[in-house]
Amino acid sequence: MTWLRVIIRRIRELFSKRQMDAELDEELQAHLEMMAEENVQRGMPREEARRAARIALGGVEQTKEAVRDHRGLPLLESLIADARFSARTLRKSPGFTAAAILTLALGIGANTATFSVASVFLWRPVSFPGLDRVVMVMSLFPGQSPLMHNQVAPADFFDWSRRSHSFDPMAVFSGADISMTGAGVPQKLTAYRVSSDFFPTLEVQPILGRTFRREEDQPGRDQEAVLSYGLWKSSFGGDPGVVGKTIQLDGRTITIVGVMGDDFRFPPYGAQLWLPMAMDEKEKNIRDDHFLSIVTRLKPGATLAEAQAEMSAIAERLAQEYPAFDKGWGVRVIPVTEFVGGSLGKEYSRISLVAAMFILLIVCANVANLLLARSTARRKEIAVRMAMGASRWRMVRLLLMESVLLGLGGCVFGLVLAQWQLHLIVGAMPAEVERYLPFWRTIHIDKWTLFFSLGIALFAGILAGIAPALRISMPGIVEQLKEGGRGATAGRARHRLRDAFVIAEVALSLVLMIGAGLMTKGVRELFQVQRTLRPEALLTLRIQLPESKYKLAPQRAAFYDQSLARLQALPEVRSATVATGLPYCDCFGSHAFSIQGKPIQPGEFQEAYVQSVGRDFFRTMNLSLRAGREFADQDGQGAPPVAIISEDFARRYFPGEDPLGQRIKQGHDDSDDPWATIVGVVGQMQYVWTTCVDRPAIYMPYQQVPRSYSYFVVRSAGDPMTLVPAIRSQIASVDPDQPVFDIATEAKVIHDSVIGLSYVAVMLSVMGAMALLLAALGVYGVMAYAVAERTHEIGIRMALGAERRDVLAMLLRRGAILTGIGVLIGLPAALALAKLLASLLFGVGATDLLIFCVGTLALAGIAMLACYVPARRAMCMDPLAALRYE
């Protein structure tokens, strides 16, 4: 710890300089006098004795200097002196300074804003104590990308919990939509059933009352609820005496026992209410239905990798013990941050961070070019300093100080820009989407962001300054200086450096532009896919039938029958249907299914989206029939079960066969569900937009499999939103207690679903445009400089008879070569990025020729334009004036 003591002392010494100097002075004087006295005693004359003492000491001033070098922080002090000097120099050339600072501010601002958003996604999308130890344990489908993890079957959960040693007790939760009555209008709530370990595991406390007790997750004793802050405020007016009151949930009387704080939003899908999870013995033994999510903490000392290894081994053993259910299924342990932020959110955050870093690099290249041009003007000053004995390192340090100061200036303005940008980004998120992003409102410029932008500013300052500083302080430069300023061509090496900057800029901005183009096109494609759907004329409403009132299938079917009859009678309604899922609704769980006569091999995996729909579904969704027939009146309750499959289902599972007449059912072939005969094949519908999940669809008539949750889908002749009051009153006339929620056009459902993606696309486009502009400025700067530098040469050429065209061609050729090299370097990098994007996003083709061509041509065009402007100026020069040009 000696070094620490030394640093502390040295810092203290900074503040007592004057006193220490005086003391040193006195000490040295005393030394000299004692020495002189001794010399006198030895018989020297007084004057001689003093002189001898000074010689023995080795000079008073030299000693003082040597001591000062050891005191305080000489490096820091000289850095401060450098900074003062640089600030003065910069102030003397305000044009240059402003240009450099603004350019840097663009880059630093873009990075700061991106970092603010990304850091929240990546590191703290939720806030629990000890967040970094909280993990989720998920199932992994056989043969599935690890990006897509799945919920867990109860029997697996109990096995995992018993056999693993890396975790604190595992807590589980599972979503449940329920209706609440007894507190104002009936409303549907997003509730979560949670085990009694749930709140203790997350180490969170309620702000009122208590959370669940252990005995409350027994069936029959689960009569308590914990409210979210939002629900407490909206439905109970923030009543401090709410604990102990009762509410009706799906017709059961439930007591409110606690209220959580505003900052507790977990699970992140808009949890409004938590209920105890009471599983009976039958439920606990379910092995083929995956509906639980596990959250737990790593035990102290256990690492994520160890926990993953342990769980993988357990999963393998379970696969041997229960091959019919668990063969091929894996386990994945992920940090809870990844679960909440989403693995795609993580990827997109990374992409935008990389894009922002590209902008910064382009900015640095531009500033470096500015510095290089300026350093040419300072060559004399620097040569003189070096001739006087300043070391090269000292010179580089001085020049770097200048660019670092520019970086810090850029940081200040960059923060202002970032604040403004964040304001736009955060404010523009629709409330419907925001409730799935519990952390969205917390995005702001915090201390980490400040550190980050400061770091970025230093990095940018040094990066932009290092090449010019090394170049200008090169030893040979002094000799070059002596040759005199007037040469026909100057500094080849300096040219090479500028050329390198231009090439880098072109390459980087090409990558960004192509990335932005692909992303934008991909998002547009997402909307295009659904164009035949004409989603703007489709109104969607969700409904959740309470168990208490609609326990039996005929009750549910009757509700849908009556409601649909009334909706179809409305004048503006073209058609109306029910469905259990909609394209892009994020509400799909896929289900295992079996085909009669084609048993699933253990370890194989076949799942499909299973839809329970009304007869008019295909007409409403503009899906055309490819074979067989649609559902008809004869397919009612009690009639032989029927199903319709999608085209890709037929292709995948009945290649070269006639699917009509084949029999399929949901679940494994020993499940209770009856076999249904395939009576028709319809067109394909894109239900989700990630390429990670691509599954075919099975449709069944709701009369035969009426679900308790459904969407009403209404195709309207005019503006669908005007139908809402009529639809509400029609449904209320069937069941006045039945809430209707999530009312939106399908266009809005699609829009909200891909909004995160649209955000990334827009951000990338903005950055792509910035990159293009910056690259154009860079090319222009270099060419303008080259023309100015070669004015004399051009004059000579023209005097010797060169045509204007030749001059123009000569200058453009150089620009074209530089751009060409930049493009050649940029294209492979862009291709790599494109491959990454294509793996993440449906609709992005890794080799989208159009985007690559348009991107390249646009960049080349702009670059050539940037060359043309200064070249034209050279072309129009009067040769005589050019010759005289100094």
Next chain:
Amino acid sequence: MTSNARTEILQGTLDLLVLKTLDALGPLHGFGIARRIEQVSGAALQLNQGTLYPALVRLAQRGWISSSWGVSANNRRARFYSLTKTGRKQLAVETQSWERMASVIARLLQGAGEA
């Protein structure tokens, strides 16, 4: 000065000499330390007295010596340096490592002479 016979102080050994001097003589001012080193070494060691002061600063920063103002033998105000507890420990450490080093070098030189 005829410096052939006088040895320049080895890099880093000045610290050890200062610590040892303070250990032997107790609190002492800069001139006293310089004198003592010169006396003990006879004429063998060439000490530029000025170099002593940066060394004193360095040792004080590391917390091995401390200083206070006092009055010298002939009634002059002077800064007196004394060894601290950590300084004494450091002296032991450095003495030991110096001795080890010296004996290794001596053995090496002897061995080289015999070969």
